[in-house]
Amino acid sequence: MYFEIEPKSRKQDFFDYDYEYGQVKKALQRKEKIIAVVGVRRVGKTSLLNLVYNETKCLKLWLDGRIVSEPKKELFAAIYETVKIGKPKIFGKIESLNVSAFGVGFGIKLSSESQTEIEKKIRTAGQICVFIDEAQRMKAKELADVLSYFYDRFPQVSFIISGSEIGLVEEILGQTDAEHPLYGRDIAKVVMERLDRNRSAEYLKAGFGQLGMKIHKEEIEDAVAELDGLIGWLTLYGYERGVKRSQNALAKTSQNAARIAASELVHFFKKVKNKKLYISILRNTDGIGWDELRSRTGKTMGEQLNPNQFNFALEKLSAYSFVEKKDQKYHLSDPLLQKAIFLA
Numbered sequence: 001m002y003f004e005i006e007p008k009s010r011k012q013d014f015f016d017y018d019y020e021y022g023q024v025k026k027a028l029q030r031k032e033k034i035i036a037v038v039g040v041r042r043v044g045k046t047s048l049l050n051l052v053y054n055e056t057k058c059l060k061l062w063l064d065g066r067i068v069s070e071p072k073k074e075l076f077a078a079i080y081e082t083v084k085i086g087k088p089k090i091f092g093k094i095e096s097l098n099v100s101a102f103g104v105g106f107g108i109k110l111s112s113e114s115q116t117e118i119e120k121k122i123r124t125a126g127q128i129c130v131f132i133d134e135a136q137r138m139k140a141k142e143l144a145d146v147l148s149y150f151y152d153r154f155p156q157v158s159f160i161i162s163g164s165e166i167g168l169v170e171e172i173l174g175q176t177d178a179e180h181p182l183y184g185r186d187i188a189k190v191v192m193e194r195l196d197r198n199r200s201a202e203y204l205k206a207g208f209g210q211l212g213m214k215i216h217k218e219e220i221e222d223a224v225a226e227l228d229g230l231i232g233w234l235t236l237y238g239y240e241r242g243v244k245r246s247q248n249a250l251a252k253t254s255q256n257a258a259r260i261a262a263s264e265l266v267h268f269f270k271k272v273k274n275k276k277l278y279i280s281i282l283r284n285t286d287g288i289g290w291d292e293l294r295s296r297t298g299k300t301m302g303e304q305l306n307p308n309q310f311n312f313a314l315e316k317l318s319a320y321s322f323v324e325k326k327d328q329k330y331h332l333s334d335p336l337l338q339k340a341i342f343l344a
């Protein structure tokens with residue numbers, strides 16, 4: 001069923017994205033060593049990984065990047081642990097639409113066997129598929145080191161990593177930086193985009209159809225206009241309207257969604273110095289170019305903005321995927337961020 005809010009794990013519950021799904025499957029069949037699934041929040045990355053994880057026959061493990069505090073030790077230990085038990089293993093829950101797993105750490109320790117012994121066992125275990133969700137939450141440099149180490153020494157290990165903070169995933173993959181540990185290595189990149197308006201409407205219709213409900217065209221159009229192609233929000237709406245049968249389902253969804261987006265903003269704001277500048281940029285990001293955005297942000301702040309400082313903040317918002325740049329124009333990655341700002 002489409003309107004369940006957990007990440008999907010079966011193909012029949014997963015709408016569309018056939019192309020991206022096929023790309024990941026094919027890359028795995030080709031035994032690519034690093035496959036990166038990137039896309040903004042709520043676009044369906046965890047679900048896609050989950051589907052592939054369930055269908056993959058090789059020895060596999062799933063790690064949630066949010067609970068890995070020391071990638072070098074823990075990744076190695078998790079892979080070895082899986083090899084030892086010879087069965088698939090999930091480290092950390094497969095989660096959606098909330099942020100409850102922050103910074104717990106699962107503290108696996110490497111066993112006392114020698115490094116050579118461990119490496120030998122990993123090497124002789126056949127194909128191993130390591131799924132890492134929310135990879136950007138790990139220390140970028142350390143993860144990149146681990147990936148390049150495995151890339152060079154264990155050709156039968158594939159990493160399938162996903163992340164919503166696209167700029168940070170790029171940092172892990174470092175394709176443009178000759179000094180980077182992964183520079184020059186092959187990476188299969190699969191980008192998940194939002195659904196367009198037609199597909200969004202089709203998704204909602206199909207989901208309500210599964211529930212035996214026929215919803216007015218206008219109602220569907222209103223939902224699509226408000227929730228803008230992010231399948232996570234459309235699913236939340238379908239759940240509210242179709243499963244819970246709430247009154248004012250759209251208003252409730254958009255409030256809940258804004259609350260979730262706000263909690264992510266709060267988390268982000270803790271990392272930056274000048275919160276007011278970031279808020280002002282977000283408030284003015286509306287499909288405009290760099291100069292105009294800078295000048296409007298300056299007006300909101302009531303001061304002339306230093307271009308470097310402004311650019312630094314804008315780049316940071318882009319790295320964390322709150323802002324997206326398309327054809328030299330800046331857009332919010334999620335229109336609900338506009339509401340979320342007032343809650344953050």
Ligand SMILES: Nc1ncnc2c1ncn2[C@@H]1O[C@H](COP(=O)(O)OP(=O)(O)OP(=O)(O)O)[C@@H](O)[C@H]1O
Nearest residue numbers: 005006014015041042043044045046047096164232
């Ligand atoms: N193709 C799909 N068909 C049906 N429902 C989907 C699909 N993709 C995602 N969903 C639903 O959308 C919501 C978000 O999905 P998911 O958690 O997979 O996205 P995500 O990109 O990993 O999000 P986040 O960035 O928050 O981790 C979930 O409720 C999930 O069930």
Ligand SMILES: [Mg+2]
Nearest residue numbers: 045046095096
């Ligand atoms: Mg996810």
